Structures are given as C-alpha cells and as structure tokens.
Amino acid sequence: MLEPYNLPFAIAFALMLAMLVIQMLGFLDFDLDIDSDADGGIGAGPVDGLLTLLGLGRIPLTVWLVLFLLVFGSAGLGIQALAHELTGGPLDVWLAALLAGGGTLPVTAALARPVGKIIPQDETTAVSTDTLVGRRAVITDGVARSGSPARARVTDRHGHPHHVMVEPHEAGSQFYAGDEILLVRREDNTFFATGMAERRLSPIGS
Template sequence: MFEFWLINENLPFAGAGFLLIGLMLLQFSGLTDFAPDLDADMDGQVDGAGAADGLLSFLGLGRLPLMIWLALFLLLFMVIGYVGQQTIQGITGSLLPPWLAATLAGLVAMPATAILARPLARIMPKDETTAVSIDSLIGRFAILGTGTARLGAPARAKVIDIHGHPHFVMVEPDNDGQEFMSGEKLLLVRRDGNLFKAISQGGQHLPRLEG
C-alpha cells in the first residue's frame, strides 16, 4: 500500500499529503499567528478583482479562513487523486502520468472544495471583534487622571467602552471658564479631532440652560 502511495505517478498526491501535515503542525504550534495576514490580503484582492470576484466566491474563498480552505483543498486533491489512480489501475492495469493525474484531480478538487466550503463555513465558529469606533466613546463617562483640565490645556482621562475595555483620551471642558480636577467624573459630549470635550457630572459644573 505504501509503495502505491509513493510511486512516481502518485507523487503529486503524496506531496499534497505532506504539505497538509505541515499546515496542521504549523496551526497546532501557533506559528501561523506570526505569518502575514493572508486572509486580509485575499479579502482586499477579492474586493477589487471585478470578474475574478465571482470566481473566488464560487471557489469558497472568503467563506473560510485561507489556511482552512487550503487544507480542505489539499485533502480533497489527495483523496481524489489516489482514488482516481486506483480506479484507473483497476480498469486499465496502469496509472496515469503524474502531470495528467494531478491536473484531473485538481479540476475535480476545486469545485468539490467550493461545495464543501459553504456548509463548513456555517458550522465554524465566527470571530467576534471587540474593536470600537472612537466616536462610540461620546456619551460615556470618563475619570480624569492626574492634573487639571482647562480649556486649551487638556488632561488625560480614562473611559470604559461598551465591552468593558479601558481607553485613555485627552479631554478639556466644553465650556469656557470650567476646569476639571484629578479624579473627577466627566461626561464626554463631543470630539474635536483627537480631543474630547466634556462636562462634569458634578452639578456645580453643569452648564445652565437659559430660557
């Protein structure tokens, strides 16, 4: 059996098997965390590819992480190749040349990968991001750090986003004549570039409504 797997006519499929094992070892070892963001690069290419967009979508690229898609393709290519060669040998008594066998197996493995990528993408856990827009901090309370914040002299404050993650921003009073002291609780009311305007939670600092 091992001789059949490694004979010259089946070398493309043996190579796919070794490459698949290599990908699995990289994944389990965590080394792929240091690799370039291939999935992001692929997304960028798909977004601007025009006619190629439809082809890549048909193949299932973008539905699965690129490493998972590649592993699935290699597995199907290997299995289809070995089964095909064994079937040809049983019928004709000989094997196809490696270049022809690899071409035919690849032509079958591509659509097979695309078909399996769809249901596999539905059952795979999705990554959830906790990244927030800087504008989402407007309307949240912040605690002023050390120093005093005055108009034209901002100070650093800590604000917690909707996911419970801290952010440190520069704040100054939204109204002239106000100043905030260290430890004071502030409401971020608007943003001017990288600078946040705030009002104090304390009643003595709240602006009066005229009329």
C-alpha cells in the same frame, strides 16, 4: 501512496499535515481579506468575485488551503486507483494531477460554506487591524477619555468580533459603556473614534 505516480498527492497530504501542526502551534495565523456579503455575492472587482466564488471569503486562508490539499490528495489517489481498476495501470502523474486539480477547486468552494458555519465565530481573525477603521463599535467597559482609552467591541467585514482600546477623537469628549461610536483612525494599538449619537449625560458624581 509513495509510488512515483502518486507523488503530488502524497506531497499534498504532507503539506496538509504540516499546516495543521503549525496552525495548532500558533505559528501560522493569517487570513485573506475579501469583502463579500452574507449571501456570498461577488465583490466589486473580478478578482474579488473569483476568490469569493472559490470560497476564500468564507473561511480563513489557512483553513481553505488545508481543505484544498485534503480534497486534492484524496481526488488524486482516487483517480489513480480507478485507473488501475479500469486499465491495469496508473495515469501519467501530470495528467492525474491536472484532473484532480480541476475537480478540487469547485469541491473546495462547496465545502467552504458549511465549514465556515462550524468554525467558532468568537475567535479573532487575522484581518489587518487597519481594516477596522471606518467601522462602528460599541464601548463595553469603562469610560473613554483623552489619554484614557476604554475597551470597545467591533466586528470586521466577516462578522467576527474584535476588542480594541478606544479614545475620543475630539478632545473633551467621553464615551460610556453602551455608546455606539465610529472608529476614525488608529495610532499603534489605540483607536480614536467619534460618537454616533449625542453622548448621554454623565452620571452624577462621576
């Protein structure tokens, strides 16, 4: 693996291991926010469509990169081993890297779907908090009043749940556990929402 003709693939494995360690330590936690439907349809723009086809809308970006590096490194070593068997020597390092890279993209995209299904779905993804504005949520704990937020559950465009603190957008409004709301704006760590239906009557004595 440390031969010069295998250098790109050795670097790929080293980067993969480094990303795994960094991810486990919690220092690298970001995602690429791509809007794709549940059937993996192409987004509105050509760039979004291309990225979705590559599997970037199915799994976090860090996981996709680890998969890509793993497949690229394995494919490159396999190509060079096959070249040794057939010709008695390795291919030019850049030719081998080009061949490996061309095959890695579709393989990584194909692996993204099953990998996305086994990644725990109750983990919070690192999509931008602002993307939750405009989405429906449900109050889970407490009563939301002006100046007194309550906990609510909202799912992002990938179907992953997030728990946020919510206050009513309209002064005097209140939301109770189970109420469905619409997040309309955010200030710091607090979201403001409007009700999706008529608020149920407050319990007597509350």
